[in-house]
Amino acid sequence: MKTKQWQTEQQRLDQVREKLKARIDELEPEVTGLHDQAAEIRRRFWEEVTVNTSSDEDFEETFHTIQQQSAVLSERERGLRLLTQQWRSLNRLFPSPYFGRIDFVEDGQNLSEPIYIGVSSFVDEDGLNFLVYDWRSPIASLYYDHSPGAAAYVTPMGEITGTMELKRQFQIHNGQIRHMFDANVTIGDELLQQVLAKGADSQMKSIVSTIQKEQNAIIRNDHSRLLIVQGAAGSGKTSAALQRVAYLLYKNRDSLKADQIVLFSPNPIFNSYVASVLPELGEENMQQTTLQEYLEYWLGSSLRLEDPFEQIEYVLTAQTTPNDEARLQGMKYKASEFFFRALQNYAQWLGREGMIFKGIRYRDRDLITAEQMRTQFYSYDPSLRLANRVELLQKWLLKELSLLERRERTASWVEEELNYLDNEQYAEVFGELHKDREVFDIAERYAVVYEKISKKRRSDEGDFDFAEREEELLSQSIVKMSFKPLRQGVRKLSFIDVQGLYAQLFDDEAAYREKTNEAELPSLWPIICEQTKEKLERRELYYEDATPYLYLKELFEGIRTNTEIRHVFVDEGQDYSPFQYEYLKKLFPRARMTVLGDFRQAIFMQATNLQDPDSPLIRLYGEAETSLIRLVRSYRSTREIVEFTKSLLSEEADIVPFERSGPKPHLASLENAEKRDARLLKDIAALQAEGFDSIAVITKSAAESGAAYEALRMQGSQDLQLVTKESVTFEKGVMVIPVYLAKGVEFDAVLIYDASPQTYGRENDRKLLYTACTRAMHQLLLYTTGDWTPFVKGMNANLYEIAK
Numbered sequence: 001m002k003t004k005q006w007q008t009e010q011q012r013l014d015q016v017r018e019k020l021k022a023r024i025d026e027l028e029p030e031v032t033g034l035h036d037q038a039a040e041i042r043r044r045f046w047e048e049v050t051v052n053t054s055s056d057e058d059f060e061e062t063f064h065t066i067q068q069q070s071a072v073l074s075e076r077e078r079g080l081r082l083l084t085q086q087w088r089s090l091n092r093l094f095p096s097p098y099f100g101r102i103d104f105v106e107d108g109q110n111l112s113e114p115i116y117i118g119v120s121s122f123v124d125e126d127g128l129n130f131l132v133y134d135w136r137s138p139i140a141s142l143y144y145d146h147s148p149g150a151a152a153y154v155t156p157m158g159e160i161t162g163t164m165e166l167k168r169q170f171q172i173h174n175g176q177i178r179h180m181f182d183a184n185v186t187i188g189d190e191l192l193q194q195v196l197a198k199g200a201d202s203q204m205k206s207i208v209s210t211i212q213k214e215q216n217a218i219i220r221n222d223h224s225r226l227l228i229v230q231g232a233a234g235s236g237k238t239s240a241a242l243q244r245v246a247y248l249l250y251k252n253r254d255s256l257k258a259d260q261i262v263l264f265s266p267n268p269i270f271n272s273y274v275a276s277v278l279p280e281l282g283e284e285n286m287q288q289t290t291l292q293e294y295l296e297y298w299l300g301s302s303l304r305l306e307d308p309f310e311q312i313e314y315v316l317t318a319q320t321t322p323n324d325e326a327r328l329q330g331m332k333y334k335a336s337e338f339f340f341r342a343l344q345n346y347a348q349w350l351g352r353e354g355m356i357f358k359g360i361r362y363r364d365r366d367l368i369t370a371e372q373m374r375t376q377f378y379s380y381d382p383s384l385r386l387a388n389r390v391e392l393l394q395k396w397l398l399k400e401l402s403l404l405e406r407r408e409r410t411a412s413w414v415e416e417e418l419n420y421l422d423n424e425q426y427a428e429v430f431g432e433l434h435k436d437r438e439v440f441d442i443a444e445r446y447a448v449v450y451e452k453i454s455k456k457r458r459s460d461e462g463d464f465d466f467a468e469r470e471e472e473l474l475s476q477s478i479v480k481m482s483f484k485p486l487r488q489g490v491r492k493l494s495f496i497d498v499q500g501l502y503a504q505l506f507d508d509e510a511a512y513r514e515k516t517n518e519a520e521l522p523s524l525w526p527i528i529c530e531q532t533k534e535k536l537e538r539r540e541l542y543y544e545d546a547t548p549y550l551y552l553k554e555l556f557e558g559i560r561t562n563t564e565i566r567h568v569f570v571d572e573g574q575d576y577s578p579f580q581y582e583y584l585k586k587l588f589p590r591a592r593m594t595v596l597g598d599f600r601q602a603i604f605m606q607a608t609n610l611q612d613p614d615s616p617l618i619r620l621y622g623e624a625e626t627s628l629i630r631l632v633r634s635y636r637s638t639r640e641i642v643e644f645t646k647s648l649l650s651e652e653a654d655i656v657p658f659e660r661s662g663p664k665p666h667l668a669s670l671e672n673a674e675k676r677d678a679r680l681l682k683d684i685a686a687l688q689a690e691g692f693d694s695i696a697v698i699t700k701s702a703a704e705s706g707a708a709y710e711a712l713r714m715q716g717s718q719d720l721q722l723v724t725k726e727s728v729t730f731e732k733g734v735m736v737i738p739v740y741l742a743k744g745v746e747f748d749a750v751l752i753y754d755a756s757p758q759t760y761g762r763e764n765d766r767k768l769l770y771t772a773c774t775r776a777m778h779q780l781l782l783y784t785t786g787d788w789t790p791f792v793k794g795m796n797a798n799l800y801e802i803a804k
């Protein structure tokens with residue numbers, strides 16, 4: 001790079017920074033001033049308001065002053081928010097105001113304007129001249145999508161074509177240009193080289209300065225209802241997804257808020273891993289959750305739910321017994337669209353017959369029987385949906401309860417209870433009574449006034465006995481309170497026996513076919529039925545039953561929908577079942593969905609193929625509303641690691657390593673476990689000495705992790721972290737982690753604790769081993785105490801080194 005150009009750029013940079021500094025200095029007092037003002041208003045809020053409710057007029061006036069005060073306050077706070085945002089973004093720009101420049105000449109014009117691109121915009125004092133363009137602005141897409149030459153970008157007004165004369169990348173630190181590259185063919189390779197050579201972090205980083213063209217297509221996709229990204233391990237799916245969130249928030253800043261976006265993550269650790277990317281880009285975080293959290297929220301109080309990790313541990317240790325086979329078949333079937341349709345058909349069948357209710361019992365007797373409910377339920381118009389009929393039944397039950405409650409007041413137990421009320425109960429009843437008493441007093445006052453005006457004596461006046469009335473009210477209250485739980489139960493729809501209704505599906509094969517119109521059933525259906533019912537009897541649910549159970553419940557209670565959410569992101573999308581996708585589609589009817597995943601990393605039984613033409617995911621919204629983008633370039637790992645992991649796969653895969661080199665994966669075969677552990681610790685020490693500070697010992701299961709952790713500690717290693725499904729964050733350092741918790745995360749070096757055929761011997765284990773090995777950025781080491789897993793044994797010996 002010519003020094004002259006460098007100097008010119010540095011001068012421009014200095015000027016921009018001066019202007020930034022000036023603007024920051026200008027804003028600072030305003031930000032503090034507004035902050036103080038808002039704080040002052042908040043502090044004096046009630047001083048400005050005279051609360052007077054003695055008359056209606058006073059009340060109205062008080063109401064208006066409170067409203068006025070809060071309007072002033074929220075206006076100040078809004079102003080403060082905007083200014084603070086601006087101030088923060090200037091501060092973010094200050095150390096490194098931009099990372100790219102393009103010179104673009106629009107067709108029909110001959111002026112070439114340099115466009116500088118950074119994490120947010122910065123406009124000169126005149127309000128017109130953009131000194132820095134936000135990376136999400138339409139023109140900035142030129143930087144990501146094109147090399148110098150003919151280029152075009154899309155604006156809300158249409159496409160603009162022209163010629164890009166220059167594309168330059170910068171690395172700027174604290175106001176100094178450290179590196180400057182002029183790109184020609186592929187953008188960013190040099191800058192990307194530098195970025196990728198760095199170490200792993202316990203927090204994911206933003207990739208804004210080196211977004212690749214195919215990633216940009218994901219980020220800026222505005223038209224698809226469903227966007228599916230099938231991408232190789234380490235191809236930047238998660239990174240692109242987070243940038244996409246930032247883009248959407250920018251593009252729709254007047255209509256979209258961060259809390260209208262939800263990201264479904266594979267596990268809580270992943271949540272914390274990605275949590276800093278958006279704030280780094282100056283945006284608020286979207287909502288983050290796991291499907292398990294959601295299921296727990298809605299079902300957890302009545303049933304114990306198995307989580308996906310328990311399920312996978314089961315799968316990993318499953319034998320070839322009929323019981324295990326049946327459970328595996330059940331997992332597959334219950335994850336399918338067929339089961340989803342079967343439940344819908346079942347709901348139709350229930351519309352005609354077979355509903356199961358729980359009768360209402362009261363003081364050891366049947367108040368309203370299940371049979372009465374059933375008769376009532378089936379007396380409603382059969383064309384009404386289940387949930388609507390349930391609602392009618394609920395109203396009917398509440399009415400019935402009121403009648404029964406009135407009748408109950410004269411029961412002998414009430415009178416007895418009156419005599420035996422202890423002080424506390426009396427006070428409680430009296431408290432209730434007091435409310436009634438007010439009503440009673442008003443009625444009484446009204447009656448007196450009416451008497452005066454009409455000059456007529458009330459006919460019952462002579463008979464009125466307040467003590468009698470009080471006793472009557474007291475017994476009313478006693479009965480009312482004893483009916484309260486019944487009414488609450490009816491309101492919560494606990495008269496529907498959801499558990500019974502779900503269990504009833506699994507009675508026997510013929511009955512199942514009749515209720516659901518299902519033709520194809522897993523061969524071991526009778527055992528599946530037994531297992532499901534047995535589990536339910538213990539008030540527990542398998543993971544594969546949780547979403548279907550919730551769905552069935554909603555068919556009675558009304559489908560739960562969340563219309564606030566506009567964008568749903570599903571990361572590690574291959575791990576969700578077609579059933580779960582159908583459910584998410586129903587749950588978020590107004591949202592667009594972005595699903596990111598890699599079928600080669602599908603380690604759960606319920607996996608969904610993301611990209612095949614007959615994939616249930618593509619059928620979800622239909623082909624016309626779905627876009628599929630494939631990412632084949634892998635950025636995480638060195639070329640050597642990518643070549644090695646690629647050949648772990650059963651078929652030829654289109655995965656292209658990014659040109660970054662490192663040592664070949666190391667294979668170490670030791671005589672016994674003790675020697676293996678000692679070797680592993682020695683290797684870890686050597687890796688640390690090389691400067692790697694994020695190192696993972698990856699195991700197949702949690703049980704193996706626990707054992708490895710103990711064994712390594714016995715050998716004297718003290719600073720190990722054991723990561724379990726309860727862990728919510730992880731720190732840099734050395735950790736022992738089961739592969740399914742390492743999903744989506746990366747490490748400088750990965751050590752596969754036991755790569756023997758006993759651990760990774762079955763075809764199912766291939767994807768697990770692949771997922772584990774693809775977590776490595778710079779170094780990969782595998783250990784065994786005997787033979788090698790067939791997936792390694794079968795590969796070309798050039799792809800690895802045997803450790804001495």
Ligand SMILES: Nc1ncnc2c1ncn2[C@@H]1O[C@H](COP(=O)(O)OP(=O)(O)OP(=O)(O)O)[C@@H](O)[C@H]1O
Pocket residue numbers: 192195196205207210211212215231232233234235236237238239240597598635636743744745746774
């Ligand atoms: N355009 C890019 N510029 C710089 N780094 C990138 C880019 N794309 C991806 N990376 C880096 O590659 C690594 C892998 O990215 P990411 O975790 O997003 O991939 P992924 O496809 O979600 O992987 P996996 O499926 O294995 O979980 C990260 O370190 C990320 O920062």
